[in-house]
Amino acid sequence: MPSLGSIRRSFTPWEDAGAKPYISFKNVTKRFGDFTAVDNLSLDVYEREFFSLLGPSGCGKTTLLRMLAGFEEPTEGELYLDGQPLKGVPPHKRPVNMMFQSYALFPHMNVADNIAFGLRQDGMEKSAREERVAQMLKLVKLEEFARRKPHQLSGGQRQRVALARSVAKRPKLLILDEPLGALDKKLREETQFELMDLQQQLGLTFMIVTHDQEEAMTMSDRIAVMDKGIIAQTGTPAEIYEAPNSRYVADFIGSVNILEGKVVSSGDGHVEIDGPDGKFVGAVRSHAPADGATAWFAIRPEKMRVSREKPDGVDNAIKGEVWDIGYLGDMTIVNIRLESGKVVQAAMINQSRIVDDPIGYDEHIWLSFSADAGVVLDR
Template sequence: MAKKPLGPVRRAFSPWDDPSEQPFIEFRNITKRFGNFVAVDNLSLKIYKREFHALLGGSGCGKTTLMRMLAGFEAPTEGQIFLEGQDLAGVPPYKRPVNMMFQSYALFPHMNVEKNIAFGLEMDGLPAREIKSRVHEMLSLVKLEGFAKRKPHQLSGGQRQRVALARSLAKRPKVLLLDEPLAALDKKLREETQLELINLQEQLRMTFLIVTHDQEEAMTVADRISVMDKGRILQNATPGEIYEQPNSRFVAEFIGDINVLDGQVTKKENEDVQMFSSVLGDHLDVRYPTPASVGDHAALAIRPEKMRISFDKPAHPGTNAIQGEVWDIAYMGDVSIYHIKVAETETLRAIVANTTRLVERPITWEDQVWLSWDSDAGVILTR
């Protein structure tokens, strides 16, 4: 029986939880070296049919190299890559049932929109009638029917992105590879296009693999995210699991904003754990399953939105409370981020939703406040 997903999911889809389900794409013990530099380090990953999978990480983590090996532009130094059970070793890029949409879009400036979309089909020698039909289908799919005769320089950034997407889809690949496809778009257009990508992927029932360094983008579009660093996958899980249950300090700090308090486990009874923070000089109560034992060093990670600020110390049990001073406030419009100095070398952040139109807040700079959170709000990290 499949486990219940953690956090909201956009569709009932989790083939990775079914032991009988075979992967559509499999990277098996892949290593890629460029001279003495190891770009991908003994990495294994299974991606399933119709999955929207994100490779997420900073520059140089190996995510683009991994995608380029699947496309056939690079060959693994060690290991194997399978697509539908077929070993892709020796299969040239033009014979692989995948297509790649590049960050630069790589549109031909001298060709109009329909010619750009038709280019790959013409190279494959398809009949003119079939090419015309597919181009019309792609223009309709990306909602550019009225732009067929325009050149790329006559289009907005978002429209050029759609043309590149249509060209990538025209050949009907089994897998679409997206290399930072929205990086050139402004924030609002990028958010709109993310939702369009989700709807398009579900409509086509295709497998999408996206490379991105944008955490919010990965969280929005992907069914699962592989967080990468130094050529390895540190955690591969759904967006809800990645955010709420990070398996390491790197993942916790890379995905969103988080407070991390170092400490030592002083008491443990099933999932009820007590940790001592030497910086705060206090014991903290945590309800979280952890392999850490009494005496082990660990870290408590708490998301800022799970923290509360008040002038009075909370009275109800099961609540951790620390007194501090409001050191800084970042007004973001929808929320305000409070930086609370709770020790000489420790500042914690709390996010408060701005639910009223009042610009002046009751809690302001240099106020003495209590910062509190429930025992089940945090995550214990052992690495």
């Protein structure tokens, strides 16, 4: 299947059969007693990639990164960085730095000393160390805060100090475990783009753990969605969002409507599904379910159109009743109760400031969507 897009369109080493992975997990399993945190997982990440591990709490994301950093050893399987096996290599000898959600800054040290700490531990000569610290302060725009203590900084500033300290030693790989979790929404959104710019400037490979879907979608070249110690799907943000391979992935990334039914017929990359609310046609991204099999059609709320009259010349139209309305400023979210009793969601962009004759509660309306607006799933 051709790529549905990525943040950097020209950067797609995973599509090159000859490209060598920078990080490789090969059949890695990690058990804690009777609990399997990571289950026979294989994954390749490429140099200079901004790669996100996304999933609910307890799915194995952080355990995967801790094995890469050297804080945990795999129970089974092999782990490679830049072609070199990491088994038995202690954390301080790996060209890897890990930035934690708590930032773990030294409260008794000022900003400059916090950034210089790792360089001093490595025995870097004083003048070179001071030059490197100055470079890092400039990079994260904190030159005027060099003599302040962590408690004198805002949450966003402390986050940037931790980031500067993490990259000061010029690691080959920077691991970030929920790095923006302590920031408020607006600052988190601003910092996402700062992280992307910083990663590009330094030319590093970033692996980030997050449970925030928007964060992963914004920053990543690729995303691996995890579930109970396995990878459910790996792809670019657009591939994960527009072409999920299962109901789990579709439901985990953003809002989605999932319509269930039996396959009536298939052909030319589409299937006809007969469900409780009538027949409709959906697109198949991989292989078509067999006739008579249960299938699910996943469609995002913004792909659904709402109208009072049944539209002409569309692939699919379903009748329903307006159940709830949520005005969000840039868009209006409408929950529609179908004749079967199922409630689905449509998103209407508010393109003008004044809306004449808006859709209201309890109105009987039509939902329409094209066959290619969603994807048919068989699991």
